[in-house]
Amino acid sequence: DAGVTQSPTHLIKTRGQQVTLRCSPKSGHDTVSWYQQALGQGPQFIFQYYEEEERQRGNFPDRFSGHQFPNYSSELNVNALLLGDSALYLCASSAYMGQGWGYTFGSGTRLTVV
Amino acid sequence: GQQVMQIPQYQHVQEGEDFTTYCNSSTTLSNIQWYKQRPGGHPVFLIQLVKSGEVKKQKRLTFQFGEAKKNSSLHITATQTTDVGTYFCARGLQGAQKLVFGQGTRLTINP
Numbered sequence: 001d002a003g004v005t006q007s008p009t010h011l012i013k014t015r016g017q018q019v020t021l022r023c024s025p026k027s028g029h030d031t032v033s034w035y036q037q038a039l040g041q042g043p044q045f046i047f048q049y050y051e052e053e054e055r056q057r058g059n060f061p062d063r064f065s066g067h068q069f070p071n072y073s074s075e076l077n078v079n080a081l082l083l084g085d086s087a088l089y090l091c092a093s094s095a096y097m098g099q100g101w102g103y104t105f106g107s108g109t110r111l112t113v114v
Numbered sequence: 115g116q117q118v119m120q121i122p123q124y125q126h127v128q129e130g131e132d133f134t135t136y137c138n139s140s141t142t143l144s145n146i147q148w149y150k151q152r153p154g155g156h157p158v159f160l161i162q163l164v165k166s167g168e169v170k171k172q173k174r175l176t177f178q179f180g181e182a183k184k185n186s187s188l189h190i191t192a193t194q195t196t197d198v199g200t201y202f203c204a205r206g207l208q209g210a211q212k213l214v215f216g217q218g219t220r221l222t223i224n225p
Contacts, residue, residue: 041217
């Protein structure tokens with residue numbers, strides 16, 4: 001049990017469509033980050049949400065947007081899907097542990113764009 | 115300057131052999147985290163190193179942080195088939211609000 005819940009687990013979409021991915025953080029964690037992991041690569045930071053605001057953003061276009069709700073859960077939205085958006089999308093929740101931040105990753109949503 | 119480089123990219127060993135992966139940065143790291151990702155799985159946090167020269171052990175795993183805080187290593191003694199997976203290092207930026215991952219070292223083991 002990862003403690004972080006993501007849905008759906010798998011998704012197939014057509015180019016040009018829009019997709020929404022969902023994440024429920026680990027209990028006690030108030031910060032949610034999203035990462036994109038292409039096959040054979042390390043995860044790439046998309047953005048992070050805290051107190052319902054986007055706090056940090058990686059090098060991703062505006063087609064990628066997000067939201068955090070009062071219960072700390074989060075959504076990642078991707079518009080105008082491209083074939084290159086096919087990847088594993090990981091949600092990570094975090095909390096400060098005294099000497100640093102502790103991250104817990106969810107099992108991810110595998111998105112295939114055809 | 116924010117990237118972390120991991121070597122090797124792939125490592126295949128016989129069960130029982132040792133394994134080491136290295137993580138290097140051109141700039142000083144405030145902290146380094148290590149993750150393991152099993153095939154088809156998600157990254158699982160292993161450890162965080164913060165102090166210069168720090169060495170931490172978890173059973174057969176030994177993690178080191180360089181004196182200059184520009185490199186780190188993960189060493190596994192006497193590998194087992196359960197160690198199969200990709201090991202990632204990740205540096206924390208902006209107070210670790212953002213993780214920058216290396217490309218990972220994929221470990222395969224011949225039983």
